[in-house]
Amino acid sequence: MSSSGLGWKWWLEGQKQIMKTKKVPISITLALVYLLNDSVIAEPVRIVLPAETASFRVGPGAEMAMAQCLQCHSAEYITTQPPLGRDAWMASIQKMRAKYGASISPEAESALLEYLVGNYGAPPKPLTTK
Numbered sequence: 781m782s783s784s785g786l787g788w789k790w791w792l793e794g795q796k797q798i799m800k801t802k803k804v805p806i807s808i809t810l811a812l813v814y815l816l817n818d819s820v821i822a823e824p825v826r827i828v829l830p831a832e833t834a835s836f837r838v839g840p841g842a843e844m845a846m847a848q849c850l851q852c853h854s855a856e857y858i859t860t861q862p863p864l865g866r867d868a869w870m871a872s873i874q875k876m877r878a879k880y881g882a883s884i885s886p887e888a889e890s891a892l893l894e895y896l897v898g899n900y901g902a903p904p905k906p907l908t909t910k
């Protein structure tokens with residue numbers, strides 16, 4: 781097979797040329813970087829997330845709240861608020877929609893409002909006789 785013999789000689793010439801032009805050290809360096817990268821740096825990384833602890837109070841509307849209000853943040857954003865009145869919860873829902881782009885339909889809105897006021901709402905102020 782004369783053609784493969786020629787190929788070998790041609791390859792050897794090429795290697796000599798590479799050595800002359802000082803490309804070998806670069807290719808060796810690249811090979812070492814590649815090997816190190818593969819064996820040392822690319823260790824598998826395991827990330828264990830903490831369990832979700834906060835959740836909504838169980839009751840009518842809780843599922844709606846879970847579906848609508850946990851898309852962007854945890855339930856704690858809601859459950860750690862001080863008791864808010866109806867107007868404040870309404871404003872909060874509207875803020876989520878207007879400022880942060882939450883897609884809450886009008887039907888969902890009223891159900892959510894009842895749930896939030898019922899479970900995280902301020903108690904009604906006692907009537908005064910003054």
Ligand code: HEC
Pocket residue numbers: 845848849850851852853857858861872873875876880881882883884892896
């Ligand atoms: C589209 C994303 C998105 C959805 C859906 C969403 N929120 Fe938020 N919410 C945010 C962002 C963003 C913040 C501000 C986060 C921060 O400041 O760290 C926030 C903050 C809050 C806060 C803290 C006070 C404030 O105004 O910053 C409350 C309360 C709240 N959200 C209630 C709700 C309720 C109730 C729902 C469901 C009806 C809801 N969110 C759904 C994005 C969303």
